[in-house]
């Protein structure tokens with residue numbers, strides 16, 4: 001059930017970087033919001049409600065930051081709410097915003113997501129064993145590395161696949177002025193010569209820790225301004241982190257979420273029917289893993305698609321033309337960046353990393369222990 005039509009009419013991003021020392025959290029989110037409003041040709045006065053997302057408060061050490069960000073986002077006297085679904089939060093924040101339009105509650109909603117990791121230490125925030133929370137070992141890399149090793153064992157994927165993804169995404173990042181890691185001359189040799197952090201994840205096969213914010217303006221059909229990206233389908237799924245029989249390598253929640261969003265958008269074969277995809281890949285091996293989880297390749301075959309070059313910018317189904325999470329990871333914002341980049345592609349506004357003729361795009365986010373999923377499909381044409 002899609003409800004009323006909804007469109008993305010504005011996108012704003014900050015530059016992603018290790019430390020944004022020149023702005024507070026309020027300044028950071030405002031920068032993205034103002035750029036999104038400018039893109040839509042609007043001001044804060046035209047916005048009915050604000051939805052904000054970020055990952056755990058421990059990432060900055062500021063409890064409930066949304067309560068003091070209302071002023072910076074022009075939300076005083078308006079509805080404002082926070083969404084939190086771990087790393088997938090940027091995606092689910094967009095979907096909550098979209099649902100307010102689809103339900104006919106509001107005409108225009110500002111969606112903002114951010115992380116300012118330089119304010120604290122995300123690795124240790126993800127390593128602390130809080131009461132009633134799962135232990136994530138040492139950081140996200142420590143948690144996900146065994147899942148990657150299991151993927152390699154199941155499929156027999158050769159060691160260099162992760163390297164290929166790292167090179168591809170970093171090459172794409174060189175075409176994206178907002179990307180955090182821009183590494184001229186990036187090559188397989190360069191990636192392979194970097195230290196092993198969490199076997200089999202090397203330094204250049206992992207995302208950085210970034211500061212940054214992203215914002216989008218969502219609109220009802222009658223309130224559209226400028227060049228819209230139409231929402232063709234939205235879906236979220238979650239599953240408990242611990243459940244007997246849960247497949248953490250190829251989670252059922254991701255498969256179900258993809259099937260739901262494809263059904264809404266009329267996608268029978270995602271590789272054929274989509275033109276571009278922005279997928280949450282924080283460690284390079286997650287590209288072949290998600291290729292299978294999202295149905296772009298049969299089980300055991302994802303790494304072959306990566307190896308064939310199909311997911312490169314000039315391949316038949318480019319993944320992460322923006323450089324992806326591997327190149328910029330302000331965690332709470334990263335899902336929204338995927339969704340926003342998908343919208344930019346179908347609006348023909350992705351600049352140097354534009355995929356020629358892109359008309360339908362998938363935005364994807366995952367989080368927690370690969371247990372929260374959020375996806376949307378956006379298109380140039382009205383659904």
Ligand SMILES: CC(=O)SCCNC(=O)CCNC(=O)[C@H](O)C(C)(C)COP(=O)(O)OP(=O)(O)OC[C@H]1O[C@@H](n2cnc3c(N)ncnc32)[C@H](O)[C@@H]1OP(=O)(O)O
Nearest residue numbers: 018087123139140141203204206207208209282331366367
């Ligand atoms: C759902 C999810 O999102 S799961 C993923 C969650 N996020 C993570 O797990 C983050 C993983 N990354 C990290 O932990 C860290 O970036 C590490 C361990 C790779 C590097 O740690 P540090 O060296 O302490 O990085 P720090 O943030 O201080 O940056 C130092 C420099 O290295 C660069 N850098 C950081 N990570 C990387 C990387 N993976 N590759 C290349 N350069 C990097 C930074 O840009 C910075 O350069 P600058 O000073 O020119 O800006």
